[in-house]
Amino acid sequence: MSEESVEKKERLSPRVTTSEVGDTESVRIDHWYDGFVRLFVWYPSYLEKKEKKLLLKIDFIILTYVCASYFTKALDKSNITNAYVTGMKEDLNFGGNDLAYAKSLYSAGYIVSMCCGVMFVTRSWARFMLPILETIWGVLTFCQAAVNTPSQMFAIRFLIGLAEGPIFPSIVYTLGSWYKRDEVYRRVMVFSISSSLGGMFSGFLQSAAYSNLSGKGGHSGWQWGFIIDGIFTVPIALFGFVLFPGTLEQAGNVFWLRSSEWELAKVRMRQSGVKEPTKLSFALVKRVFLRWHVHYFAAFWVLLNIVALPDGTGFPLWLKANSPSRYTETDVNNFPSIQSAVGVVAQFFLAGLSDSFSIYPFLSVTQILFIISYSSLAAWNIPIGYKWFCFMIIGFDSVNQSIVSGQINRACRRDAEERAFVLGYSDAVSQAMNIWTNIVFFPTEKAPEFHLGYIISTVAAAVMLFMPIISYYGERWDVNKYENKVESVISQEEESSEIEVPDVVSGNGTKSIDT
Template sequence: MVPSSPTSRNSYLATSPTYKQERVLLAKIDWFILSYCCLMYFSNYLDRSNISNAYVSGMKEELHMFGTELNKINTIFTCGYIVGMIPNNLMLQVVSPRIWFPSMQIVWGILTFWQVVTLSPSHIQVYALRFFQGMAESSTFVGTHYVLGSWYKRDELGKRSGIFTSSGLVGTLFSGVLQAAVYKHLNGHTGRSGWRWLFIIDGIITIPIALYGFLVFPGLPRTTKAFYLSQEERVLAYKRLENTPVLEKTKSPPLLQVFKRVLGRWRWYACSLLFAISGETESFGSNNLMGQWLKATGKYSVEQIDYYPSGSTAFAIASTLVCATWTDHTQVRWPVLVYMSIACIISSVCILVWSSPTALKFFAYYLAGASYAGQATTFAWANQICADDDQERAIVLASMNMWNNVVNSWWSIVLYPATDAPRFRKGMIAMICVCVATLAVTWVVYALERREWRHRRADRIDCPLEKKDDSRSRDN
């Protein structure tokens, strides 16, 4: 089905009697939803990435972490993240996100503080803390994508998903800069190492953001009681959405029946497989490979090791925002995954050729930031595919990130162990394979979506009363 043009879409809105109210509504929800979700995800990434930054800033030597302890700690965190994802997303249909999101944020903020006194050479206590921190933090990413899909139309969703995803990258960028500044100014203050001060400051940043969420986050369109939305705006918030199957709140079917329905369709399998594979292109950043390479060479100071990888994160932010905005304009999501895969293949080849100049390796690690561009686009695509089934959408979004983290739980230990620094030869070979697999699965999802749209169009032709809805359909 051929997507309607932006011109025709704007014409439709311009003639709608609710056009001005819709613009006001969008401005309000953009501010209050995105401001809180972006700040929440920013603190999420601060508290998640701090241990990798601490590792290259003195923690490795102080705690005698000379094996794969860092990989094990990250794996324990990932296990908690996996366990918490689907329950957290289903809880959003029971407890308002206005309550659930800030509550989980306070939990992981407290756990971040706690790590300051529990990090020790034995590592036993930090394993437990990182597991529960992973459970609490798993509410943020997939939960926010669920909320965004509940408030925004498909031609509004990509840009907002990109802005949200970029806020996490800003957290990663800021964490490196913050660690460098903390090491420089607070190392040894009150007898604490600079890397321990990073955990304290991250916790201090996290708690006020949670309190802000309690005050302003609107929850979901059908149940929102946000003080800044009028009754007319609350009604408009859900009536304006395309493909909303039920506008009034109805009794939910049994959970087993929901899972049977979800598992009986292609969407769960295809979307989960897509991000389980494509998400591994982010291994460059998630394992701080550039920081480990810089540290292993012995040629760079602690501040340089913290600062230099920020270039990759900056490129990731730019790629994410540009690609997400472009997909909203074109309503075609798959080319972003092609761009991301090709960029990561080039980066891997440059690093595999170890005799290449240092400048080329810097270029390769910076170019690898493109891997994050697919994250926002993939989840916007899944939101779009599952727009007609709210419960399926919640489960599919959570499952995508869950299966990606199932792979993450062992991926870094096997393919990116800290003992492989600085070359990560087998990791770069695996990266090339992952990129090729991503291209293949992207084609499969695209083909399945097109087939579903063809079947829907055939059904609507058989049912003339639904023909008027066909003009709003978009085919990717």
């Protein structure tokens, strides 16, 4: 925006509120290395004391809760594969493509609940939606330890997906409701890392359960893995009823937030251009689908999930195929944690730096690495050391999710309902694709080579390499449209600045005043 426009905005009439004109995308860095400093310094000196205190408080409570919550979910999502390779396959007679079917049914349940549930995150009562769904998730996680047949596991995986559907997009939406442009990517990064840590810890947990608890209480090691997951999940869900404030608009009555802090939080987000929710109506659908955001992000998220399909599948099943000749049962559970650790480091730097720099170079680096990795795995007959390198690169898939989650929050910040809809719709479409892509591209009976799957993932990564060009021009178009709207408001204000009012001093007619 031009300096002249900024000056005009600063002298707007009080009738033009901050929520209508605030739209800052500025990031306060003076040197290129400041971005790296900001990876570790989250509360810079230029922040006022009260704002710094507010940020500390919402980081400690909101960010800690959502990370702990999603950590437990990642434990269970990863544990289905870990359980499969440590006895569940034999105990439940999980043959053929049963593992792929279980994952696809989870995706089906996820879609059914997400389509409806994510839209309610903007409603005042939705503060309790996440803790309720997590409590249901925890109970169902316990139930997985009691199944005796593949069909029972299929049913429970569908119900677990049903419980999780609205959770991920709702958490991302919530984070976008509390944090500004130069804060949100790092917070989404930490949230995404909690999922990676859950996947990493799941291997160690299943390995420990297999080694130390097999046979205890009449349960196998893989069953103990699900029991321990449930023990972690339920208490965290119960804490959510007390601590989790929901979105900014829902947090007025939480005990740990003063009214002055709540008002400051609202001012911060209005200055950053994040709009408050309005009433839900069918006009939302028309409004959303006439904009570029929903089409672009849904397509990108579908490709993102296709690229991520080998994560949690390719590497563990390759290890299993080489067990016990090359790798032990403990190795099969523990080694995939290295892949998750690579993802954690990649997210910390690439997604973390997105708060300070443009996101596009980081997305490009990620897709180039995927193209190298998946094309090499498609060839398959490569040296063992290089194959390990390619499997480790798969851990970068969380970088895409972390960065694009933050990008949706910023691209749709001017319409709260659209922001919730795009987050939910994009994830729902991608999960709908996963119902069949898991089975067609990565069928368990084709393990561990998955030749077709790796080719498809290579193509998806290549398309994703160039897709951000669309969003770059789309965001520029949004900015120009917004600036034109502001200029129009300014012009209307200037035209009405000369108004007629009674001359109460002299009593003789009227006089002009500058408002």
